[in-house]
Amino acid sequence: MAKKSITEDAQDVMRAAVLIELGARIQVLESEVNLSRDRMIRLYQEVKGVSPPKGMLPFSVDWFMTWSPNIHASLFYNIYLFLKDLAGCTRFEALTKGYKLYLEHCERHSSYVMLSFTRAWTLVRFFDAGILQLTRCCSCTGKFVTRKQDSAHGAVCGSCQPPSRAGKSAKAVPRITEDEAVEECTVAESVAGEESSSTLSSSAGMLPEQCEASCGQAA
Numbered sequence: 001m002a003k004k005s006i007t008e009d010a011q012d013v014m015r016a017a018v019l020i021e022l023g024a025r026i027q028v029l030e031s032e033v034n035l036s037r038d039r040m041i042r043l044y045q046e047v048k049g050v051s052p053p054k055g056m057l058p059f060s061v062d063w064f065m066t067w068s069p070n071i072h073a074s075l076f077y078n079i080y081l082f083l084k085d086l087a088g089c090t091r092f093e094a095l096t097k098g099y100k101l102y103l104e105h106c107e108r109h110s111s112y113v114m115l116s117f118t119r120a121w122t123l124v125r126f127f128d129a130g131i132l133q134l135t136r137c138c139s140c141t142g143k144f145v146t147r148k149q150d151s152a153h154g155a156v157c158g159s160c161q162p163p164s165r166a167g168k169s170a171k172a173v174p175r176i177t178e179d180e181a182v183e184e185c186t187v188a189e190s191v192a193g194e195e196s197s198s199t200l201s202s203s204a205g206m207l208p209e210q211c212e213a214s215c216g217q218a219a
């Protein structure tokens, strides 16, 4: 491994700290920053005050296709793309700032945080690998997450076409924490209808200003 300068090393530490703060798992850090595993674990303990969770990352594409996660994933990925392609953010900035904006959006709409940071990161990887794509909804014209091979013709997003059971579950759904990976899948099954159906459509109006504000801070 080529020897890093002190500045590069400091940048890696800062980036890793940002990722840990947002809830990234060690596997995400390994892919995004150039630090030894030992240092990443020490940093994780410093930032979070606990040891990093063990176990595999969530990796299912199917999860993003279920109704409520699909709405959250679509919201996040639209923010991410806006930041990366239109607001001049780097991939790392788009990922981290995009995720913060997603959290703010959930907060503002009193919605569950369905997408953990690690899930959001996995989603971006699926797009990078050409497994997923954005498809325009023929009803609301918003773009939502679909599989690459799915037909774009006549596609309708989850906000426009909620399943019949939407809103019927009275079960409380907890906010996702950094070591949510396992529970996340079950959370997807039991979400209330109203908040989710408003998520994608209501985001359209407020997104650009929010994103610009965020990137302005970065400059």
Ligand SMILES: [Zn+2]
Binding pocket: 137, 138, 139, 140, 141, 142, 156, 157, 158, 159, 160, 161
């Ligand atoms: Zn729609």
